[in-house]
Amino acid sequence: MNNILDMAKSNYEELITHRRYLHEHAETHIDLPITTKYVMEQLTKMGYEPVEISKSGVLAIVGGKKQGKTFLLRGDMDALPLKEQTGLPFSSKTDNMHACGHDFHTAMLLGAAKILKEKEEEIEGTIKLMFQPGEETLTGAKAMVKAGILKNPDVNAAMMIHVFSGMPIKQGAVIFFGKGAISATSDWFYIDVKGKGGHGAMPNTTVDPLNVAAHIHTALATINSREIDPDQVGVVTVGQMHGGTTGNIIPDSAFLEGTIRTFDDKTRVFINKRVKDISEGIASTFRAKATVKFSNACPSVVNDELVLKSVFKATMKLVGPEKCIDLEALMGKPFRMPGSEDFAFISEKVPSLLLAMDASLYNGQEVYPQHHPKVDFDESVLPTGAAVYANAAIAWLKENK
Ligand SMILES: [Zn+2]
Ligand SMILES: [Zn+2]
Known part of the structure; x- marks a missing residue:
């Protein structure tokens, strides 16, 4: 045969x-x-x-x-x-x-x-x-x-x-x-937001990381709608957000995790940079600190x-x-x-x-x-x-x- x-x-x-x-x-x-x-x-x-x-x-x-x-x-x-x-x-x-x-x-x-x-x-x-x-x-x-x-x-x-x-x-x-x-390329990002916890009745004495995380989440969605060439694919998804334990405590920190998908390296590098810059920028605007890490990068x-x-x-x-x-x-x-x-x-x-x-x-x-x-x-x-x-x-x- x-x-x-x-x-x-x-x-x-x-x-x-x-x-x-x-x-x-x-x-x-x-x-x-x-x-x-x-x-x-x-x-x-x-x-x-x-x-x-x-x-x-x-x-x-x-x-x-x-x-x-x-x-x-x-x-x-x-x-x-x-x-x-x-x-x-x-x-x-x-x-x-x-x-x-x-x-x-x-x-x-x-x-x-x-x-x-x-x-x-x-x-x-x-x-x-x-x-x-x-x-x-x-x-x-x-x-x-x-x-x-x-x-x-x-x-x-x-x-x-x-x-x-x-x-x-x-x-x-x-x-x-x-x-x-x-x-698609795939990158995972992890954003740690460090604020300052305290009593829910006195937010002025704290730096609320949940407020910061919410602003970061909203701002990341605009990378696609405002900053990427309409001909390019650039998907930014936040898949999990965590922070806090109960209704009257402002926590010390919050966490966001997500993925980035693109089809070309230029867009990929650009989005990664923007996720980092936007997160750090928003955190500093609200007197918090964001640390952004990436992993699992696949071309x-x-x-x-x-x-x-x-x-x-x-x-x-x-x-x-x-x-x-x-x-x-x-x-x-x-x-x-x-x-x-x-x-x-x-x-x-x-x-x-x-x-x-x-x-x-x-x-x-x-x-x-x-x-x-x-x-x-x-x-x-x-x-x-x-x-x-x-x-x-x-x-x-x-x-x-
Ligand atoms: Zn599979
Ligand atoms: Zn498979």
């Missing part, structure tokens, strides 16, 4: 076994001991020598028999801290749930690993398989880059797939998003035009034009995901591509969105996903010798 899609299809039962095992043992963040052990065991069985290069981050290498470049395939493995409510026989046994479909990505990349091992002699270069933890917390890719996944041999291009539920697209289709920034995933063209051509050949969707051409404008994706830490270093696959399950019931405790995905797309991964790497290396 030489056809990659047929090879993947003949492996359907095993792909389902992988997916269901991972689904039952859902783990979060970078603490994936059961998942990592399973992935390493499966890869070892196939003849790989997988290495855990960062906490729960697994690298396996295939090819290298023929001279060529190096292509990286990434599959993320972490779940969400969410109690599953699907009622499926293979529901999660933990308090976590694979509600984003990363169990699919891991299973599909294991499927690709099997195909690639069988085709190892034909690979015109080297393929690195990146099994990544901590996508939801935007920490896993960064840790694996730091551990050297892009080095030795140096990675020349990279690709990932994400399954989606409820997309208005033909079921089971492979979706291409066009070139450029396609996922946009940027699709490289050449990798996109190469993988699009190869995928068209593999699955046919019916199941290969150019979303930009379909919508007449570039599509941008409002969420963030930490594959961005790969795409900022090497030419990269993010692919999506529709895996909506239409079983006569409601189709739930991702991150919902009742969402389920269509397992019949698993072979296509495995084949798209393997095929893209082989084709890109052949084309870019």
Whole structure:
């Protein structure tokens, strides 16, 4: 058997076994001991020598028999801290749930690993398989880059797939998003407001941090409406505000926490600066002090035009034009995901591509969105996903010798 899609299809039962095992043992963040052990065991069985290069981050290498470049395939493995409510026989046994479909990505990349091992002699270069933890917390890719996944041999291009539920697209289709920034940047901010507490009957003797926090909240909303170019996306959301304990005490301090999403670095840097300046300025106006901290910064995933063209051509050949969707051409404008994706830490270093696959399950019931405790995905797309991964790497290396 030489056809990659047929090879993947003949492996359907095993792909389902992988997916269901991972689904039952859902783990979060970078603490994936059961998942990592399973992935390493499966890869070892196939003849790989997988290495855990960062906490729960697994690298396996295939090819290298023929001279060529190096292509990286990434599959993320972490779940969400969410109690599953699907009622499926293979529901999660933990308090976590694979509600984003990363169990699919891991299973599909294991499927690709099997195909690639069988085709190892034909690979015109080297393929690195990146099994990544901590996508939801935007920490896993960064840790694996730091551990050297892009080095030795140096990675020349990279690709990932994400399954989606409820997309208005033909079921089971492979979706291409066009070139450029396609996922939002993400920064979290934390504002500590320090005032001076006291009796609620004598506010004049205090510096009320709740008053300051309220003004900061209102002022931050004007960054978007008054300071950002209307053509640019700049979302500033305050997701939590805390302060005080009861009605007649003015507290010493208050706290705000929020997120910033944009699609370009200039806007991102500008908003971060304005969140800091506005918070500190308002606090000082009211005789308080604001300390602003940022974390979890994640850039946009940027699709490289050449990798996109190469993988699009190869995928068209593999699955046919019916199941290969150019979303930009379909919508007449570039599509941008409002969420963030930490594959961005790969795409900022090497030419990269993010692919999506529709895996909506239409079983006569409601189709739930991702991150919902009742969402389920269509397992019949698993072979296509495995084949798209393997095929893209082989084709890109052949084309870019
Ligand atoms: Zn997610
Ligand atoms: Zn996800």
